[in-house]
Amino acid sequence: MSTPYAKLPGWVDYGLIPLINVVVAFLVAGLVVLIVGENPFEAAVILVKGALGGGQNIAYTLYYATNFIFTGLAVAVAFHCGLFNIGGEGQAYVGGLGLSIVCLSLDTTFPWWINFPLAIVATALFGALWALIPAYLQARRGSHIVITTIMFNFIAASLMVYLLVGPLKAANTMAPQTRDFLPGGQLPKLNFIFDALGMTVRSAPFNVSFLLALAASVFVWALVWRTRFGYELRTMGFSPEAARYAGINESRIIIITMLISGALAGLMSINVVMGDQHHVALDFASGAGFVGIAVALMGRSHPFGIIPAAILFGMLYQGGADLSFEMPEISRDMIVIIQGLVILFAGALEHMFRPAIQTIFASLSPRSVGIAAKAEAR
Numbered sequence: 001m002s003t004p005y006a007k008l009p010g011w012v013d014y015g016l017i018p019l020i021n022v023v024v025a026f027l028v029a030g031l032v033v034l035i036v037g038e039n040p041f042e043a044a045v046i047l048v049k050g051a052l053g054g055g056q057n058i059a060y061t062l063y064y065a066t067n068f069i070f071t072g073l074a075v076a077v078a079f080h081c082g083l084f085n086i087g088g089e090g091q092a093y094v095g096g097l098g099l100s101i102v103c104l105s106l107d108t109t110f111p112w113w114i115n116f117p118l119a120i121v122a123t124a125l126f127g128a129l130w131a132l133i134p135a136y137l138q139a140r141r142g143s144h145i146v147i148t149t150i151m152f153n154f155i156a157a158s159l160m161v162y163l164l165v166g167p168l169k170a171a172n173t174m175a176p177q178t179r180d181f182l183p184g185g186q187l188p189k190l191n192f193i194f195d196a197l198g199m200t201v202r203s204a205p206f207n208v209s210f211l212l213a214l215a216a217s218v219f220v221w222a223l224v225w226r227t228r229f230g231y232e233l234r235t236m237g238f239s240p241e242a243a244r245y246a247g248i249n250e251s252r253i254i255i256i257t258m259l260i261s262g263a264l265a266g267l268m269s270i271n272v273v274m275g276d277q278h279h280v281a282l283d284f285a286s287g288a289g290f291v292g293i294a295v296a297l298m299g300r301s302h303p304f305g306i307i308p309a310a311i312l313f314g315m316l317y318q319g320g321a322d323l324s325f326e327m328p329e330i331s332r333d334m335i336v337i338i339q340g341l342v343i344l345f346a347g348a349l350e351h352m353f354r355p356a357i358q359t360i361f362a363s364l365s366p367r368s369v370g371i372a373a374k375a376e377a378r
Contacts, residue, residue: 008354008357008358008361009361012357012361013300014300014302014305016357017353017354017357018298018299018300018305018309018346020353020357021298021345021346021352021353022298022312022342022345022346024345024353025338025341025342025344025345025346026044026338026341026342028341028345029337029338029341030043030044032334032337032338032341033330033334036329036330036334037329038327038329038330042327043323043327043330046319046322046323046326046327047315047316047319047320047322047323048315048319049319049322050318050319050320050321050322050323050326051314051315051316051318051319051322052315052319054199054200055191055194055195055197055199055200055201055204056199056200056201056202056203056204057318057319057322058194058199059190059191059194059201059204059205059206060204060205060206060314060318061311061314061315061317061318061319062206062210062311062314063204063205063206063207063210063271063275063276063314064313064314064317064318065210065307065310065311065313065314066206066209066210066213066268066271066310066314067268067271067272067288067291067310068288068291068292068295068309068310068313068314069213069214069216069217069295069306069307069310070092070213070216070264070265070267070268070271070288070292071088071092071264071265071268071288071289071291071292071295072292072295072296072299072306072309072310073216073217073220073264073292073296073303073306074088074091074261074262074264074265074268074289074292075088075261075292075293075295075296075301076220076296076299076301076302076303076306077220077223077224077233077257077260077261077264078145078257078258078261079237079296079301080224080230080233080234080237080257080301081233081234081236081237081253081254081257082236082237082238082240083138083145083237083254083257083258083261084145084146084149085131085145085149085258085261085262085265086146086149086150086153086289086290086293087130087131087134087148087149087150087152087153087262087265087289088261088265088268088288088289088290088292088293089153089156089265089285089287089288089289089290090130090149090152090153090154090155090156090157090289091127091128091130091131091152091156091261091262091265091266091289092127092265092266092268092269092285092288092289093153093156093157093160093269093284093285094126094127094129094130094156094159094160094266095123095124095126095127095130095265095266095267095268095269095270096123096160096269096272096273096280096284096285097126097159097160097163097280098119098122098123098125098126098127098266099119099122099123099126099269099270099273099274099280100168100178100273100280101122102115102118102119102122102185103115103119103181103184103185103273103274104168104178104179104181104185106118106184106185107181107182107183107184107185107186108182108184109184110184111183111184112183112184112185112186112187112188114184115184115185116187116208116274119270119274120212120267120270123263123266123267123269123270124263124264124266124267125263125266126266127262127263127264127265127266127267127269128259128260128262128263128266129262130152130156130262130266131149131152131258131259131261131262131263131265132255132258132259132262133148133152134148134149134152134258135254135255135257135258135259136255138254138258139250139251139252139254139255140251145258153289157283160280160282161176161282164176164177164178164280164281164282168280170279175281176281176282177279177280177281177282178279178280178281179279180278180279181274181278181279185274185278186274186275186278187207187208187209187270187274187275188207188208189204189205189206189207190206190207190208190210190211191204191206205275205276207271207274207275207276208275209267209270209271209274209275210271212267212270213267213271214307216264216267217303217304217306217307218303220264220303221302221303221304223260229253229256232248232253233253233257235248236248236250236253236254265289265292268285268288268289269284269285272284272285272286291313291339293343294309294313294339294342294343294346295309295310295313296309297343297346298312298342298343298346309346312342313339313342316335316338316339316342317335320332320335320338323335
């Protein structure tokens, strides 16, 4: 018996189906690699080895994953409220502005462990404020959040160009960036973890902001599933009519949700700016805000699904660099194609295999999809 909309067990819904989608995406990607004249199995080995083949490689993978955890969480929080925040790129960018104010002002005064919490507050505040205007326009004027957030990405880029070639530009340099932060504005690395495990790490930028990303994941889980606000947020996302009928203030929920989403996106700048580059430069976000959309889709908007999804995309970024070097026929554009296939199957075609899987579970274990319970209720 087929039950297309029956509820599957959690491990199937959040584990098996995304895994099948990813496997199919990589199989299709293998065909693309075969078309360009390379061995897909050899390419897969190079990709995995480049991402996980040693302490240096793993550290870089986790560094990239840290960016995607923050932006994935930002998208996921908005998703649960029925909002599509695609302005994470701009919110992360402006978050870097708040970070630069803290580091440029205090890196000669305080050590990193004092500036770090100040930077968290500043980046979250600036990211949240950049999301406030689109949130207000959606809540009070009915302007679509997709249009306003994507437009604010361009405004943020223009604002940062103005600041980095003008007021914030370092003296005696042609580069559009701030001066380098002193040690008080630099986060310590976590590479000692790999050294303790006997793996060599030379210069990977893996830093303590990874721990902040994990803490943010726990915070989002607790906020969305363990608080009254989270219940109201999910109710609004599931049925705005029911939320209004229950007396939930729609404008308040939309604005607070977008503030939280923008704050999470803003935190991404800490990993890149304070943990690696040690200055604010143009385009430091490097598309992480848009990758966060794919990460949230693949992780089913759940924090503990977003973490492995972010690590997978971190593997594609790090392993893809080695793959394009070892196989010149496979350019960086090919890696983007592979990422696009993962997005396609994990997002747009997420339900492709669901009916077949539900049919299998309905045949093997009717109770697992609620069929027996419905029959007993009748």
